[in-house]
Amino acid sequence: MIPLVINLGERSYPVFIGRETLPELGLLLKEAGITGSILMVTDATVSGLYGESCRKYLESAGYSVTPFIMEPGEESKNTGMVGKVYDAAVEAGLDRSACVLALGGGVVGDLAGFAAATYLRGISFAQVPTTLLAQVDSSVGGKTGVNHPRGKNLIGAFHQPRLVFIDVAVLNSLPEREYRAGLAEVVKYGLIGDRQFFEWLEQNFEGLLARDPASLIYAVKASVQNKAAVVEADEKESGKRKILNLGHTFGHALEAAAGYKHYLHGEAVLIGMDMAVSLSEKLGLLDGEFAGRIKKLLRLSDFAPPPSGLTAAEVIQKLVYDKKREGEKTVFVLPSDRGEAVLYADPPENLIREVISRYIEK
Ligand SMILES: NC(=O)c1ccc[n+]([C@@H]2O[C@H](COP(=O)([O-])OP(=O)(O)OC[C@H]3O[C@@H](n4cnc5c(N)ncnc54)[C@H](O)[C@@H]3O)[C@@H](O)[C@H]2O)c1
Numbered sequence: 001m002i003p004l005v006i007n008l009g010e011r012s013y014p015v016f017i018g019r020e021t022l023p024e025l026g027l028l029l030k031e032a033g034i035t036g037s038i039l040m041v042t043d044a045t046v047s048g049l050y051g052e053s054c055r056k057y058l059e060s061a062g063y064s065v066t067p068f069i070m071e072p073g074e075e076s077k078n079t080g081m082v083g084k085v086y087d088a089a090v091e092a093g094l095d096r097s098a099c100v101l102a103l104g105g106g107v108v109g110d111l112a113g114f115a116a117a118t119y120l121r122g123i124s125f126a127q128v129p130t131t132l133l134a135q136v137d138s139s140v141g142g143k144t145g146v147n148h149p150r151g152k153n154l155i156g157a158f159h160q161p162r163l164v165f166i167d168v169a170v171l172n173s174l175p176e177r178e179y180r181a182g183l184a185e186v187v188k189y190g191l192i193g194d195r196q197f198f199e200w201l202e203q204n205f206e207g208l209l210a211r212d213p214a215s216l217i218y219a220v221k222a223s224v225q226n227k228a229a230v231v232e233a234d235e236k237e238s239g240k241r242k243i244l245n246l247g248h249t250f251g252h253a254l255e256a257a258a259g260y261k262h263y264l265h266g267e268a269v270l271i272g273m274d275m276a277v278s279l280s281e282k283l284g285l286l287d288g289e290f291a292g293r294i295k296k297l298l299r300l301s302d303f304a305p306p307p308s309g310l311t312a313a314e315v316i317q318k319l320v321y322d323k324k325r326e327g328e329k330t331v332f333v334l335p336s337d338r339g340e341a342v343l344y345a346d347p348p349e350n351l352i353r354e355v356i357s358r359y360i361e362k
Pocket of ligand 1: 043044045046049072073074077104105106107108110130131132133134137138139140141142143144153170171172173174175178265
């Protein structure tokens, strides 16, 4: 397999993308120079589906494997669970040659990566993402971390993996809702600078919805390539990397206003991107024809309805006032006519209100 390479100097690493390639995992880890034992961090659902086969392929390449299995879901992404990963690592006698391997979605990847970043001041880390969101977004780029009771992803570190291994065949078992939530992040890459990919998505979205293997491989590769270009230009998010947050300012506000229980992250981002398109059009950054095309594409995925009782004022509260209290600007990433995304701080509040109300009050 010929990998894509994330070029970050001495922290560069390969991303292998294929289908039904899991048997090759052990060999590729060897080629990446991983020599020590492996702590395989996963969740109970993924473990039940792929844990045993993954372990078998690693052991047949000569690795000693210690599994760590956590409860699935965002609730597990906390410092207490990281402590349990450290306990398992100490118990297994893992030394600095060891590698933490994340087998799962973004929750497993973020938590396992943070454990790898901090155990013995940092050991090797490998990502085997099993959700679409993790394959196209969270497994590449080195952001790791866990939640704090006061906020999401407040504790973390930048720690790049040594290897990312993507087998799109594992997506066949992903529940439809999780799959569609991941598609939102795929569409994002068509709106932040890759006009050709946008046009490809317009032509091939039905195939993607049907999980057509060739379409999936193409879309995952294009997404990873686009993410790589951004991460290579701005590894630690001091500037350009912020454009990856397209749809996230509105999306996070929706998630927070709905109490984090109602939407999957990608569902909120999808609606957030639609709002960003409307806002961009109102600000004159996007002409009506292109805005219409983007909206048509976004609406090929169904929008999750708002929870009953949610008001536009509650979303605006999360979006504007909470930030203002902290003295921050509210920065939006907006798609523009040039096919690229631009950053826009503190747009007029009446426009924000109109855009949110259109979704909430429909
Ligand atoms: N580090 C980053 O750059 C980055 C970027 C975006 C999101 N994130 C983080 O990612 C997390 C969300 O990730 P997610 O959407 O992958 O959620 P997740 O890890 O919770 O996975 C979603 C669900 O799918 C199940 N699952 C995973 N793979 C499966 C498979 N192949 N078949 C069947 N079921 C499967 C899981 O058990 C879980 O119940 C959030 O915590 C978010 O903060 C991180």
